[in-house]
Amino acid sequence: MDGVAGKIRCPCLVLEADGDMFFRGQPQKIYDALQVPKQLVQFTAEDGAENHCQSGALAYKDEVVFNWLDETLELHDGAKG
Secondary structure: OOOOHHHOOOOEEEEEEOOOOOOOOHHHHHHHHOOOOEEEEEEOHHHOOOOHHHOOOHHHHHHHHHHHHHHHHOEEOOEEO
16 A cells, blocks of 8 residues: 555545454554544454454444444435535
């Protein structure tokens, strides 16, 4: 993502799984490099979503993502505003 993060112009949600064995530390690096509205959500063993792609708690991960979309897009009953 070197040289790319600065080109991103939309709000970003970055997810990090504490037990991710493939990309450990990468979510924090991209989060730090982003220059737009952003949120970093860390998933842990306590919530059961600590694995890569939050595979242990997909419904919980989906809830986090959809709540972020709703808040970020300011959606209410499916309509902006």
